[in-house]
Amino acid sequence: MTISHGSATLHTQSALSPSQLANELMSRTLAALKGEQSTNNVLTDISRRVQKVSGPLIAYLAALVDVLQQQPSASTKLLNATRRAMAEDAEPWRWSNVVIGVANIARIQKDADSELAARQAAVEVLRQAVADVDGHRTQRAALYGLAALYFRRKQYDAVVPIMEEIVVLGEEHNAPHVESDRAALEIVRMRMLEAPGQAVRDHIHEWKQGSRSEVTLSVLLDLIARRTVAVLRSGDPAAREDLAEDLALLRGVQPLPIEGTHAFLHLLQCWLRHEPDMEEQIARLRPNLSLRFYEMFQQIRQQIRQSPTTTS
Numbered sequence: 214m215t216i217s218h219g220s221a222t223l224h225t226q227s228a229l230s231p232s233q234l235a236n237e238l239m240s241r242t243l244a245a246l247k248g249e250q251s252t253n254n255v256l257t258d259i260s261r262r263v264q265k266v267s268g269p270l271i272a273y274l275a276a277l278v279d280v281l282q283q284q285p286s287a288s289t290k291l292l293n294a295t296r297r298a299m300a301e302d303a304e305p306w307r308w309s310n311v312v313i314g315v316a317n318i319a320r321i322q323k324d325a326d327s328e329l330a331a332r333q334a335a336v337e338v339l340r341q342a343v344a345d346v347d348g349h350r351t352q353r354a355a356l357y358g359l360a361a362l363y364f365r366r367k368q369y370d371a372v373v374p375i376m377e378e379i380v381v382l383g384e385e386h387n388a389p390h391v392e393s394d395r396a397a398l399e400i401v402r403m404r405m406l407e408a409p410g411q412a413v414r415d416h417i418h419e420w421k422q423g424s425r426s427e428v429t430l431s432v433l434l435d436l437i438a439r440r441t442v443a444v445l446r447s448g449d450p451a452a453r454e455d456l457a458e459d460l461a462l463l464r465g466v467q468p469l470p471i472e473g474t475h476a477f478l479h480l481l482q483c484w485l486r487h488e489p490d491m492e493e494q495i496a497r498l499r500p501n502l503s504l505r506f507y508e509m510f511q512q513i514r515q516q517i518r519q520s521p522t523t524t525s
Contacts, residue, residue: 215500217383217393218318220408220431223351225315230307230457231266231270231298231302232302232304232308232311232443233307234270234308235270235298235308235311236310236311237261237297238258238274238277239311239315240312240314241255241258241275241313242255242277242281242314242318243282243314243317244316245317246280246321248415248513252281255281255296256278256281256282257438259274259277259278259281260454262274263275264389264408268298268301269294269297269298269300269301270298270300271280272294272297273291273294273297273298274292274360275294276290276293276294276295277291279291280318280322281442283322284510286324287318287372287456288315288318288319288322288324288327288328288331289324289326289327291315292315292319292327292331293314295311295312295315296309296394299312299338305341306338306339306341306342306348307395308338309335309338309339309342309351309352309353309355312331312334312335313331313335313354313355314339314384314517315327315331316328316331316332319331328362329359329362332355332359332362333359334426335355335358335359335473336355336359336375337354337357339352339355339413340352341519345371345416346406348381349386349388352377352382353382353388356375356378356379357379357501358493359375360372360376360379360401361376363375364401364404367404369401369402369404369407370406371402373398373401373405373476376397376401379394379397379398379514380398387507392404392424393428395422396426396428396429397428399419399420399423399424399426399429400428400429401430402419403416403419403420403429403432403433404425404435405430405464408481412455412459413436413437413440413456413459413460414458414459414462415431416436416437417459417462420433420463421466425466425470426470427470427471429471429476430469430471431461431471434474434477434509436501437460437463437481438512438513440456441456441481441484441485441513442513442517443514444456445484445485445504445513445517446517453485453487454485454486455487456485457481457482457485457486460478460481460482460485463478464478464479464482471505472503473502473503473505474506476498476502476505477502477506477509477510478505479498480494480495480498480502480510483495483498497512507509
């Protein structure tokens with residue numbers, strides 16, 4: 214609807230395109246689910262709007278009502294309605310934020326299947342989008358959302374190609390975040406190595422071949438701490454010595470991006486080897502630990518003490 218005033222033409226709210234209307238109501242629905250807006254007010258607004266739309270938008274608005282009323286399978290219904298509306302738009306990528314919103318609603322409602330389907334749909338439609346800066350940002354956000362979902366499911370083999378795509382996008386647009394994206398990709402690749410029985414030396418080798426960043430070293434140290442607990446609980450002298458030798462490979466890297474790492478690794482080696490003067494060495498090294506590594510040491514010790522079968 215337009216209102217003419219002299220030579221000017223003013224566009225009222227009803228002049229919104231289908232994708233703009235869908236985006237606006239999606240934002241309000243999410244706000245209501247988060248308690249940031251009144252659910253009744255949003256329902257009233259949707260009821261008013263439904264009288265002015267036609268075609269697949271009617272089903273879309275009806276699905277939003279089901280979501281707000283917490284009806285069963287509301288996320289699935291909303292995704293299907295969004296797909297139908299999007300299919301009739303000559304520029305379907307304009308619905309990308311709506312589809313991402315559907316995924317967020319599905320996550321709130323703990324509908325894992327609908328969340329996965331929606332995040333996959335968002336990525337696919339954005340791959341068709343016009344290549345501009347805003348499109349790149351939205352595509353990156355959609356890819357990260359899908360990668361995060363796979364990461365939570367520990368499906369790291371599915372995460373890697375998505376993260377690789379994110380890095381390529383960043384490189385193509387000379388994005389400032391490309392280095393952090395590369396670091397995130399390395400983290401995922403390291404997670405893929407965490408198969409039972411995988412030697413720590415392989416993780417260390419992977420880290421040395423990468424960016425050697427503080428972020429990825431933090432992930433590696435977390436893995437080392439968990440592996441130390443497991444080995445000490447096992448009471449296997451050969452496994453303890455193998456891990457101590459693996460740690461020597463990381464201690465040999467100069468410098469390491471986190472201060473105090475060498476002292477912490479030395480402490481773990483003394484503990485693993487259970488040398489005659491181990492307690493004296495631990496007592497000597499412990500005061501030199503940073504707060505970060507002292508807390509890690511205490512957490513390892515606490516976990517060891519909780520295992521009645523440990524021989525430390």
